[in-house]
Amino acid sequence: MMRTRGGHGRRLAAVAASLVLLTSVAATAQSPAAPKPAAAPARGPAAHVEARIADLHKKLAITPEQEPAFKTYADLMRANAQAMEEMFRDRAQHRDTTAPGVLHWYAELTTAHADGLNRLLPAFDALYSELSDKQKQAADTEFGPLRQGRPPRKAG
DSSP: OOOOOHHHHHHHHHHHHHHHHHHHHHHHHHOOSOTTTTTOOOHHHHHHHHHHHHHHHHHTTOOOGGGGHHHHHHHHHHHHHHHHHHHHHHHHHSOOOOOHHHHHHHHHHHHEEEEHHHHHHHHHHHHHHOOHHHHHHHHHHHHGOOOOOOOOOOOO
């Protein structure tokens, strides 16, 4: 049995877990039934984003004066979701389940996610600058779970 050093073994386990998650996400995006022409999927990034936009609008209590900045942000969210949905559709048609294929797909997905977030940032910064202190608190609370940290270590 091969022993690995602590950090290396944890990194391999993290990559393996990422591959399992990615495989399940990609499988969710696929539909065994014949695709319906011009019909948007009931689930997926584009459907989910509309609920997220409505939820943010409500939680941030967007005022009429803030609508233009919020609309810009929401439109970018929609565009990003549509791009992700197209990636998943393309992946479903050209699926490579080999280890290199999955890793390349994960890299493409991660890059697309980062690019989309970078497109959102200027619009969100502009919106955030228009928010009242109370609205900023709500935004900080809403986006707080996005903070990333190391998971707690398990004893043993």
